[in-house]
Amino acid sequence: MKNTVSAILIIILSAALLLLGPGANRVGAAVALEFSVTEQWVGGFPGKIDFTVTKNDYSDIREFAIGNNSACGAWVDMNASNHSEYLTKGMTAWRDVNTNKWVTYNSRKLTWLDNASNFSDYSNAFLFTSWGIDDSDYNGYLEQSFTNGYYGFTTCPESPFAAYSEASGTITGTTIVPIPPALLLLGSGLVAIVRIRRKTGVRG
16 A cells, blocks of 8 residues: 555656756745736636736836737736736837847837846747837836736746846846646645545555
8 A cells, every 4th residue: 555655756856857957946936026927827828827926125117028928918807806006008018129229019128128138048928018109108116016917928828037126237037937826736635635535554
């Protein structure tokens, strides 16, 4: 019985690590950052991905980006329960192959994002901003400490983030990837099965 249970546990834990992939090391790793972004993979193909932002100390964030090689559209849901009042525009940005600089669809240059070292391996990004077509069309700062309502579509859910702070310039970090609820349920179910088998005296 013990050998059987141990074997099952090893298999499930291995599957969990494969399921989480590189994101497994990221869970909780960015919690202490003053500005952090949590990704929640919703699913589908291309899959919807929701972003939640926690902003503790920065009071002057004008926009933020999440690197993703297959970023496909970005939107802000103003009906979300705790949306941002000012960062109301979502769009995709990409690295210009000729200049190696980040730009948006209207050719607005993202000079601050060029300074984000953790974006060097990415060709596209989700961009959420308070700016419009050019820098003169400005609405305001990311004013809340905790926001949701940012989302986009992609085929690869894990990515870093960068944000523009007027006082601090470019700030960077790694997105927090939450553990899938299904995985937690699977683990709970396994523990319950083991306990039941022990109580009933079933042996492997």
